[in-house]
Amino acid sequence: MSENKFVIAPHMRLHEWVAEEKGYFSDVGLEYEFADPLRSKEGKLHDLGKKVGAFQTFEKGRDSNVSCACHWTVNVAAASGHGKLYRDAYSVAPAGIFVAADSDIYTPEDLANVPVSVGYQSGSHYSTIQVLEQWLQPDEISLSFNDGLLFKRLELLADGKIPAVHLFSAPMYVAEQLGFRKICDCTFMMAGMVNGDPNMEDIRKFYSALRKAQQDIDLRPEQYTHYYLKELPERFHDVVDTGRMGPGERIVFEPYSREVFDESREWVAARDIFPDGDLGSGDYSQVTLGANI
DSSP states (O other): OOOOEEOOOOOSSHHHHHHHHHHHHTTOOOOOEETTTTTOOOGGGGGOOTTHHHHHHHHOOOSSSEEEEHHHHHHHHTEEESSSEEEEEEEEEEEEEOOTTOOSSGGGGGGTTTTEETTTSSSSHHHHHHHTTTTTTGGGOEOOOOOHHHHHHHHHTTTTTOOOOOHHHHHHHHHHTTEEEEEEEEEEEEEEEEEEOOHHHHHHHHHHHHHHHHHHHHHOOGTTTGGGGGGGGGGGGGTTOOSSSSSOEEESSSSHHHHHHHHHHHHHHHTOSSSOOOOOOHHHHHHOOOOOO
């Protein structure tokens, strides 16, 4: 991480790309450098191995000053001392569970005891449980943590190597275009994590630029969905039409409140997602921060 400049890294959403294209970061006076940690020909930089998910990357330390992940993991990671949860905004990521077009799985009930490929302690892990427990008993919900993170799971689905998978962002749109069957929606909240000790004025400027980008995306999403190709593995570039894709993650400039913070922790604790049961400090005022954008 640069000692002199605010480090910005896109993470499977459009906002940072749009703000960079439109010059919004510069317009608000942010001295920054633009990194792209997920871009690679085969998407391998997002294949971290078995039982390595969003929480583990926060433990290791991320390179950008502000990063994002599902709110459950950011909540626990911040409470465990791996950064600060940004409380002045959150985002919502459309997601779903997909199977092959010729699969005999048609309903959520059909997923009983069928391994659904998810990222360990990542949004797909939590939201798959959250949605399926409407129809299935806890011992009927089967999760596979052996298939890597998002891009790897998309490739395994495309190659017919897994029976069901949770996908979000561009990979979800790819699966839809390639004819895979969506069994149910798994839309979930995401939160921002402030890493290191950046100047809070820089955090305010960063989110101010993203707010401008969000309005552009809301107004004309088709002008910006081509940015999904920046991070998707190249094998999918010629078989999908980004013009048919949706806007993906949407930033909501409302507080991630104390009530949401507490309820989320209670939900995680009740499902033993962290084997040792240690969710860190429950002091909202100490593990969150805001910049009053």
